[in-house]
Amino acid sequence: MHTTILGDGHLGWAVASAAGDRGDRTAVLGRPVGRRHDPAGLAGSDAIVDATRGDAVADDLAAGLEAGIRRFVIATTGWTADRDAVDAALRAHGAAAVASSNFSLGVALFGRLVEAAADLFGAVDGFDPYLVEWHRRAKLDRPSGTAVDLGRRLTARLPAAPAASAAPAAGSSATSELEIVSIRAGSSPGMHLVGFDAVGETVELRLTARDRSSYATGILAALDWLRRAPRAPGLHSFDPVVDELLARPAIAA
Numbered sequence: 001m002h003t004t005i006l007g008d009g010h011l012g013w014a015v016a017s018a019a020g021d022r023g024d025r026t027a028v029l030g031r032p033v034g035r036r037h038d039p040a041g042l043a044g045s046d047a048i049v050d051a052t053r054g055d056a057v058a059d060d061l062a063a064g065l066e067a068g069i070r071r072f073v074i075a076t077t078g079w080t081a082d083r084d085a086v087d088a089a090l091r092a093h094g095a096a097a098v099a100s101s102n103f104s105l106g107v108a109l110f111g112r113l114v115e116a117a118a119d120l121f122g123a124v125d126g127f128d129p130y131l132v133e134w135h136r137r138a139k140l141d142r143p144s145g146t147a148v149d150l151g152r153r154l155t156a157r158l159p160a161a162p163a164a165s166a167a168p169a170a171g172s173s174a175t176s177e178l179e180i181v182s183i184r185a186g187s188s189p190g191m192h193l194v195g196f197d198a199v200g201e202t203v204e205l206r207l208t209a210r211d212r213s214s215y216a217t218g219i220l221a222a223l224d225w226l227r228r229a230p231r232a233p234g235l236h237s238f239d240p241v242v243d244e245l246l247a248r249p250a251i252a253a
Helices: 010-021 054-066 080-092 105-121 145-157 213-228 239-246
Strands: 002-006 025-029 047-050 071-074 096-099 128-135 172-174 179-184 191-197 202-208 234-236
Touching: 002 010, 002 054, 010 025, 010 213, 047 054, 047 213, 054 071, 054 080, 071 213, 080 096, 080 234, 096 213, 105 145, 105 191, 105 202, 105 213, 105 239, 128 145, 145 179, 145 191, 213 239
Parallel strands: 002 025, 002 047, 047 071, 071 096, 096 234, 128 179
Antiparallel strands: 128 191, 172 179, 191 202
16 A cells, blocks of 8 residues: 655654554655646555645645545645535545544544533533634634534534634634634644633633644544545545544554
8 A cells, every 4th residue: 555645744744654653655745836736646556645735635636536546535624615526526536535624533532522511511501612722823724623623513512502613803703602712823733622611610621732643643544444445435524433443442542
């Protein structure tokens, strides 16, 4: 098996390092001179990991499909506007992709804890939910894709709650049920905090990433899931991958 990683930033090299540690063959490609990778340069790979930027995802996928690749892991955020077109292209070529705003197994399990907490605190009066996320100064999107996903998990389980906003102003997004605050400073790879505040007490759940190795572990798990059995054409969430891991005796975190 040979994986091509599109994107030579921190995440791309973290995936390459983790793959190399287990003996996988990888190639890491930076941004092409033009807008689109040459399909000929992708030949010989059986899977692509996209760790680039949102405006490159659709073109990267098109080049991979033209090269005959049918397995993709999309570890990029900011491509929501192209989601339907990407899904249609995958289906038209009989290809499958796992896409997630965050491939950390800890984040995936954290999201399920947040859902359980929302069920509990949403059942009583007086607790207001909130969400804070902190990333490195250079991160462009705010709130992060992970924060938006956590916000959706929260609001979906709160009584009569609207969906979390994906386009906040000045670093924060508010609905009548949920406040999302984004911080961009320093070099933090990622921190997400979900809290429930009442008059006399506050309950908080926090997840802090120390580096990008946890993201790489999840991306490799998604690649293994795609290779293990034929998957239905189109886009898949990270949840089925996590479900399969939870069914095993142990998770390598």
